Amino acid sequence: MSTPPLPAAPHPDGPPLRIGALVPLTRPGWTEAGRHLLAGLELAVREVNGAGGIGGRPLELLVRDTAADPERAAVAVEELAGLGVAAVAGEYHSVVARAAAARADALGVPFLCSSAVLDALTEGPSEWVARLPPAQSHGWRTYADFLLGAGHGRVAVAVQPSVYWASGTGILRERLAAHGGSVVELDANALGPEALCDALVEHGATAFLLLVGQPEPAVPLVRAVRSDPRLAELLVGAPAGQPEFAGWAEALGADGAGIPFLRYLPERPGPLGERVGEELRGLLGEAPSFVAFEGWDTVTVLAGVFRSYGTDRAAVAGAWPRVAVEGTRGPIRFTRAPGVGVWQWAWPPVQVADRDPAEPGRFRVLRSVPAEAPAGPEGPA
Template sequence: MELAVRDVNSSGGIAGRPLELLVRDTAADPSRASAAVDELAALGVAALAGEYHSVVARAVAARADALEVPFLCSSAVLDDLTSAPTDWVARLAPPQSRGWRLYADYLLGEGHTRIAVTTQPSVYWLTGTRILQEHFAAHGGTVIILDASDPLVLCDALASSHVTALLLLVGHPEPAVPIVKAIRGDQRLANLVLGAPAGQPEFADWAALLGESGSAIAFLRYLPEHLTPLGSRVLDRLPEASSFVAYEGYDTIAVLAEVLRTHGPDRTRIAAAWPTVAVDGTRGKIHFTRVPGINVWQWPTPPIQIADRDPASLNHFRTLHTS
């Protein structure tokens, strides 16, 4: 986002004025996020941008809607970002139902019809589990749920479950890292396929904490097969370990800058502009529309990949499937 702001300002800013980015850390805490929205709204920001954590993004979206502050959500995927339709919120990331169904199709296509998930209490993990269960059931498959609290107990349960794959619907690094270490070290589970649809293996410290054990664990990421010309230029200026979230952040600023240039800083005019957006982003042409079942303005075609870390080169990602 900071890189995108610098690019906007180096090209003249917004109507000759510099674009300013005010940053607040929500710390994955919904109440802290709501307080940040209140503070930023009182400071007179034209719009809100960002948030990676889906549960926190829902709190930001609810407060932004209540205060009538435009919010462009960069990364969070929960389908129900708001409880009712709103014109104040738009989103770049795909809804969870789209990405996780694609992930389920990938597993089914690989022959995995009986899988397990290990999960923690959270609306995000609960929603993901339900999406997987419903999609597998519709295709004659089965998803069983196993507790994530004790990696050794989990290994015993997996050894007797007759599943061919386990999905890690848990936080990182705890308990994801201890679970992966326990499974990779258990000879009974040598043929078990691991997956992490939420994207934990893309984190920069995943390989450092797990080494080779962290490879060959498929995850979702929101990149195209080829970046746009803008995306290629941004790639050359990002740190090597940057994930797809960096491109979501850059695209967020690119969209808001174009809206501000065209419609000015008035919040009502910004919110009214979502359906008119047409911006060349780092990953494709960005526009927003109403998607059935989604209460916010949604980019309907963000790219989705299923990837993993290459066992032969842990810093290299293999693309396994593309939407």
């Protein structure tokens, strides 16, 4: 969906069409991800409004900071529903998005999840919720296949209590076990960095994955492992995507390179992705992460739905299976994926990438799974 030249479109002057936006902007939320997500959302809103808005009505974002707090997100959804939003969008943290999805489903408010991957985003099937990023099982199986392909069948994970980390551990364990591999869990809350290094040596793991918060305890754990000569050959990985962001490189320097992670980008962006990427770089003052592109795609999907199917909440939710929008990372359409209770883009492109040890500011793509060709749409968006 390309944007017409801005001067050719009339300035929207009708009553604003509101979208609620859930974003982690303060700690303990992952604020870097929140900043990128918000930049993508805001850029797309600006472009929609520059092209005349929706039927002469400007889009307006009502932003609420979730701070990685599920209850805070649920309260925000209820508040936004009362303010008359046509839909709620956003969120990065899976446990927070799950709380937001539950409240949106109960209230009958469309929720388009921008960046959270937990498979069970809702307790059961929901007609009100759709999601852009792949389900965790899809992405993390790709990561497990990367490990197996690189010869790593004995994997240790440092894990903290969380349904998201527990789900990820289960996905990795199942995939590796099917090929004769194994996963050893190490409690990152109970073991300090030195004790954890001792445990890695004891278990003889060839790969060590960080299923923990960023920057604490992820950064101290990486420093400890990198400085331990006994672990010089150990692969360190971070499937949740911590090395994607500039803060990782700033905190760890060369120690943060060579750590494979998941991100949801095509190996080569198309013209739309190139153009939006340049705009986002200008806004952020740094290379945009996949999360920024997810933000842009979120508003673009909603704008397409509003134009084609109207802004009534029931009409928006009813349009999920008919969406056909060109996003920055490929054509976006929603379907029902096995084991996923929400309308799902199945699937966006998936990469396993790392920061190049020879040039930590540059990313290397280690494994790439392209976006799957969507089924034929039921109607335009």
